[in-house]
Amino acid sequence: MATIYLSLGSNVDREASINACLTSLHKAFGSIELSSLFDSSSVGFEGTDFYNMVVKVETTMALEALVVFLREMEYAHGREPDAKKFSPRTIDIDLLLYDDVICDSPAQLPRDEITFNAFVLWPLSELAAEQKHPVNGKTYGDMWAAFDKSSQQLTKIPLTWTVPKEVKHL
Structure with missing residues (x-):
């Protein structure tokens, strides 16, 4: 069983897109853990603000299969296959x-x-504060504590997804 962390982002019909994705992830993986939901400005292009969060999941999927599965999930939720890297997305x-x-x-x-x-x-530090980055060896909590928070403004916002009782939410 592998522990994976997924970053979710949307700036097109943000609330509905994030909620639909969470429902699909729950159906696919069962129990999931959720960070807080954040509102943030677009990074890398001029666009509407994003909703962002991180989800922790346990899976038996091999890495290669998981990458394909996640891409297909994006397409199922309205992401265009030929979308540019820095562009609006569901x-x-x-x-x-x-x-x-x-x-x-x-x-x-x-x-x-x-x-x-x-x-x-x-959001990753909320779910994995004591876990160490496999390359630099620092914990995500320490990395967040040292981060220049003036460089990017984030606002925690309420998550409206209907949470099944087996889902742990911070």
Whole structure:
């Protein structure tokens, strides 16, 4: 069983897109743990604000199969297959960590955004504060404590997803 962390983001019909994705993840994986939900400005392009969060999941899927599965889930939730990297999207699902695997293919692990995007690091630190980054050896809690919080503004907002009772939510 592998422990994985997924970063979710949406800036198109944000609330409905995040809620629909959470429902799909719950159906696919069963019990999931959720960070807080954050409102953040677009990074890398001019666009409407995003909703972002991190989800912790346990899976028996092999890494290669998981990457394909997550991409198909994005498409099922309205993401365009030819969407540019920095563009509006209904849902973006990024695999941040797959246990302590370090690789560049079929996905970059650990995902480099962990170290420089507040909208990834803050919610990840909520779920895995004591866990160590497999490359730099620092805990996510320590990384968030040292992060320049003036560089990216985030606002915690209420999550409206109807949480099944077996889902743990911070």
